[in-house]
Amino acid sequence: MPLIEIADLCYRYNQDQDWILKGVDLKVDSGEFVVIVGHNGSGKSTLAKMLNGLLVPDEGEVLVNGKATSREENIWEIRRQIGMVFQNPDNQLVANIVEEDIAFGPENLGLESAVIKKRVEEALEVVGMDKFRRNAPHNLSGGQKQRIAIAGILAMHPKCLVLDEPTAMLDPVGRKDVMTTVQELNQELGMAVVHITHFMTEALLADRIIVMDQGKIVLEGTPQEIFSQVDEIKKYHLDVPQLTELAFRLSQAGLDVSPDIFNVDELVEKLCYLKSKI
Amino acid sequence: MLDEIMIGQYIERDSVVHKSDPRTKILVVMFFITTVFLINTFSGYFILAGFIYLATMMAKINLKRIIKSIKPLTFIILFTLVIHLFMTRGGDVLWQWRFLRIEEEGLRLGLFMALRLIFLITFTSLLTLTTSPLELTDGLERLLNPFKRIGVPAHELAMMMTIALRFIPTLLEEAQKIMNAQKARGADFESGNLIKKAKSLIPLLVPLFINAFRRADDLALAMESRCYRGGENRTRMNVLMLATRDYLIMATSLIYLGLVAILL
Numbered sequence: 211m212p213l214i215e216i217a218d219l220c221y222r223y224n225q226d227q228d229w230i231l232k233g234v235d236l237k238v239d240s241g242e243f244v245v246i247v248g249h250n251g252s253g254k255s256t257l258a259k260m261l262n263g264l265l266v267p268d269e270g271e272v273l274v275n276g277k278a279t280s281r282e283e284n285i286w287e288i289r290r291q292i293g294m295v296f297q298n299p300d301n302q303l304v305a306n307i308v309e310e311d312i313a314f315g316p317e318n319l320g321l322e323s324a325v326i327k328k329r330v331e332e333a334l335e336v337v338g339m340d341k342f343r344r345n346a347p348h349n350l351s352g353g354q355k356q357r358i359a360i361a362g363i364l365a366m367h368p369k370c371l372v373l374d375e376p377t378a379m380l381d382p383v384g385r386k387d388v389m390t391t392v393q394e395l396n397q398e399l400g401m402a403v404v405h406i407t408h409f410m411t412e413a414l415l416a417d418r419i420i421v422m423d424q425g426k427i428v429l430e431g432t433p434q435e436i437f438s439q440v441d442e443i444k445k446y447h448l449d450v451p452q453l454t455e456l457a458f459r460l461s462q463a464g465l466d467v468s469p470d471i472f473n474v475d476e477l478v479e480k481l482c483y484l485k486s487k488i
Numbered sequence: 489m490l491d492e493i494m495i496g497q498y499i500e501r502d503s504v505v506h507k508s509d510p511r512t513k514i515l516v517v518m519f520f521i522t523t524v525f526l527i528n529t530f531s532g533y534f535i536l537a538g539f540i541y542l543a544t545m546m547a548k549i550n551l552k553r554i555i556k557s558i559k560p561l562t563f564i565i566l567f568t569l570v571i572h573l574f575m576t577r578g579g580d581v582l583w584q585w586r587f588l589r590i591e592e593e594g595l596r597l598g599l600f601m602a603l604r605l606i607f608l609i610t611f612t613s614l615l616t617l618t619t620s621p622l623e624l625t626d627g628l629e630r631l632l633n634p635f636k637r638i639g640v641p642a643h644e645l646a647m648m649m650t651i652a653l654r655f656i657p658t659l660l661e662e663a664q665k666i667m668n669a670q671k672a673r674g675a676d677f678e679s680g681n682l683i684k685k686a687k688s689l690i691p692l693l694v695p696l697f698i699n700a701f702r703r704a705d706d707l708a709l710a711m712e713s714r715c716y717r718g719g720e721n722r723t724r725m726n727v728l729m730l731a732t733r734d735y736l737i738m739a740t741s742l743i744y745l746g747l748v749a750i751l752l
Contacts, residue, residue: 294713302710313725315714326725348657
């Protein structure tokens with residue numbers, strides 16, 4: 211059974227408004243790293259809020275571990291399993307001391323004091339912020355705050371982490387730190403990750419990329435599959451990583467370069483090889 | 489200014505007073521306030537001053553720091569004193585100049601009131617100097633817990649205080665940013681009379697409030713995502729525990745203050 215199963219999901223904020231999501235079908239397996247990309251207004255953030263029942267579908271259904279988010283009695287278990295990190299790091303921290311903030315989730319679950327302490331400890335270590343446990347969040351950088359937000363979710367022991375543009379408000383250093391943390395969580399702890407972003411370079415890390423446009427899933431596949439369709443991606447107002455675009459253009463110009471090259475060294479090697487043949 | 493608001497005025501020390509439960513400290517402050525209003529002899533106040541001195545020493549806080557806490561309220565203290573001096577009538581006339589007259593009762597009451605204010609300020613500031621805002625919130629929540637049955641929203645009040653503490657620095661920072669942005673576009677916050685200054689704050693307050701509401705919305709979503717559903721079934725990481733030390737502190741303060749109140 212997939213961890214998250216979405217079938218024919220339709221949603222609009224108001225009866226007299228247009229549909230935001232128009233028939234989305236999606237499955238996320240446990241341990242998978244899925245990246246959802248899409249232009250502003252493509253419905254990707256709305257989709258994220260569907261995953262833990264912050265929003266409930268108008269039509270279709272969202273199942274988490276086989277349980278529907280639309281049923282009131284499932285909602286708290288679903289929110290524990292699907293942890294959610296939001297865009298603005300300032301607006302999701304509750305307490306004015308880091309460890310108290312991380313304890314907030316487990317406290318809501320009604321765990322015992324000793325268990326909470328252990329979980330806070332572990333979560334701090336995983337995100338590499340154990341030195342800052344007694345700090346006040348406003349003294350931390352954006353990237354650090356975002357890692358604290360992730361730790362706060364981890365302490366609830368979720369099965370899946372949903373990140374709704376967590377790097378949009380960060381500087382390059384913070385962005386890199388957060389992405390490294392997320393990658394580690396996925397690879398080392400085997401946690402499923404649904405990462406929503408408009409930075410295409412972050413999509414390269416995924417097992418599977420989902421491209422959304424106007425409330426629908428328009429493309430789906432591995433990074434290789436997606437990025438080799440440069441023209442298609444540009445149609446949805448998305449950028450392609452520079453390297454991929456270069457490779458694509460070269461291959462269009464008739465050179466023997468495949469467009470699914472993702473790192474600099476590989477491309478350099480390929481180009482040197484081509485040059486030596488001339 | 490920012491720093492003082494952020495952490496309250498908490499000074500970290502390794503002392504009995506710091507270690508004792510926030511509830512103990514809040515209760516002792518409440519005993520103290522009651523006693524201050526029960527006493528009306530100078531010898532009584534002298535002994536109360538001794539109590540403050542002892543508590544300060546035990547907390548390992550510099551006496552100067554305590555005295556400094558009176559400063560922001562000097563005006564109110566002096567104002568009370570002067571009003572009583574000239575307005576309260578009774579006893580012999582001590583001094584007179586045209587229509588201004590000081591009588592014995594006025595001097596006595598004026599001094600009492602000034603002393604009461606000074607004691608209240610110094611002792612409560614001793615509480616905030618030795619207790620972190622977070623502990624204070626926790627203590628208040630636990631103290632108010634029994635009153636839940638009659639509709640006191642103990643948990644909600646404590647949560648509001650926690651969130652306020654968390655967001656005060658964030659909002660101050662934001663206000664500063666907006667102000668700078670407005671200044672860069674030629675806004676003038678400094679010149680003009682009071683009304684003009686107040687008016688110039690409108691372009692600062694409007695975006696600040698709109699953003700604050702947006703933040704509140706975001707925070708509500710984040711809290712719900714973290715399974716927050718009010719105080720029901722919620723546990724705490726740091727559980728407050730009354731130790732023998734706390735009972736001792738409460739008992740001795742109660743006896744000391746009680747005796748002063750009865751005898752003097």
